[in-house]
Amino acid sequence: MTAYETSFNGAALSDLPSFDPDVLSLHNRLHRRVADWHGVLRGQPMRVQWACGRDVDQPCVSVALMIGQTLVELRVPEPLFERSGMTWQPGSAIDRQNEALLLEQAWLGWIEPLEAILGEPLQVVPWDADPTARCLGVSLEVHTADFPAARVELRMNSAAADHVAALLERHAMPDHGALNALRLVMSAEAGHAPLRVDEVRSLAPGDVVMLDTLPDDQVRLRIGQHLQAYARRSGRSLEWCGPWRGSDPDLSAVTHLNRNDAMNEPTVTPDLDVSLDALPLTLVCQLGSVELTLEQLRAMAPGTLLPLASSGQDEVDLMVNGRRIGRGELVRIGDGLGVRLLGFNAP
Template sequence: MSALLTHTLGVSAFGVGARDLVDPARAAIVRLRWGIEMAAVRIDVGQHAGLASVVASDEPANEPLRQAVCAILLEPVRRALQALGFDGVEVLSLERAAPQTLRAPCCAFTFRVGDARFDAAIEHIDGGWLDALESLVARQCTPFATHVSEIAVPGRLQIGEKTMNVTTLDSLRTGDVILRVVPEATRALFASARPSAPMQVVWGRYGTRQLRAVADVTHHLMTLSEDPTMSHDTQFNAPLTDSIDTPVEISQLDLPLKLEIDTVSMPVAQLSALRAGYVLELPTALPDARVRLVTYGQTIGFGELVSVGDHLGVRLVQLSRGHGSV
């Protein structure tokens, strides 16, 4: 509602509460009619130019003229309601509010237009107004939700991880091979010694909340083994140092290195429907996929999977420019 009022009317600092903030000494009741729907709103006439003097005039003979003047002074309110879709609203009357001995909880709201602040509280409102407001807000939310649901979220398979100190990472060059970085099950899958291997699949950007699940992965497909859950990217199996109390030189700091393969990017709407048992086709056969080397969300290079004896390793084919200052 706040975003709608800001976009349509230039309103800021919109707030709703149960405490009436209208000054009792300057309170007046505006009665409105929209078709057959009635509403009464308590306002502070001191916040509206000219209304205080009009309300102060209580002579019965001047009643028709007073109401006509009030309708003119409240024309900005009528135009604002028209901009929100309430066509044909009439200002029926503006009367001084009766003194209140006890200020009961109510539906109160406050907002600003430019530097001017306005306080109000609803005294009475027919259901037709509320139905129209609910429909208005729903129409604003639907396009936003539709656009969000169509946003494609990148996905990736995490095929291995290990710790490497800063000195070792700085020394990496194109053509180097990193060994002992993938689990035995993954090595057996690439060697065709088993039909599939469990891996973690992740959707989302680094440093944000991400959707995670364990999947049973073959060379071409992955089947979710569990319902995905949301979490931050804080998981890493190996400790960064032997003891947090032991001083370590910067060059000897251990950094978590993860090996990732890009997988299916999916719209938000489809991600929200993922459940255990869903089968997804990989965009590239696993043995042919490019491997990304990532530490703390930063890509330091790319590689390809290679077999070295009984080991499965990653041969570096491209290093990110300037990675030497890790």
């Protein structure tokens, strides 16, 4: 075995952003993907994107906002004050009581609905330099009609971040939209048979293998190696029954390897070929596949019919370890189900 050494100059990493490991968990709780929130700003519809991932890149005004008993800082870009209907230009912070009252009045269109959701009062208070370090922040993007998006930064200390994160977890709706168009291929499996390597090798066209199946000849649906759902055959379609609630019947056939074994002294076996011949495999009979978007998969309800992409009514692909090794035909064996081997792939 050859070892490769890689060296680098630590100074090359000095310009990278750094995170305090003590607040990393809080940082990640704040940066959750949630659905956009909709409110009103000066009578116009407003949409707020949480954790937009982009820094505020223009002059901002510091605004102190109380959420219940928790103080946070809003760094608001100056153009957003104009959209709020403010007739005066603030300084670097809203630090006077009358300014705080005027701004709160201008923002009531979104403050009051948000108070109703959170169950806590929101209040703009005069800015006062807080000695507590605001070590955590999250960027928001505010969209209003006929104006470019404005980025607002929310800054807070650890205690405030914990409170805000708890409100997010309690009230914000998860955003599933980002990957809704992602296409997923589900394999439809009629049954499987646990076999050893030597048993698979001995199979020939015409042989019949008994299959382990779900009750009532239901079909297992998988994404990758993960058992996801089950369905019933309905002509050339599958009738969705729901997510699989039981244990994966194939797990017993999986051999678990210890990655440290490769570093240990090799064990002496009388014959390596004999050991390999006894290696457990699972022969899977795949009826075909179903392609769905993530959005369609989320919306599945019992009774939904799924078109099955396959080449024959009762023909199946013979799969071992995720690879197609041949073709077979489903047959009845008493009350059970089996597969008659039609042929194997050319080596």
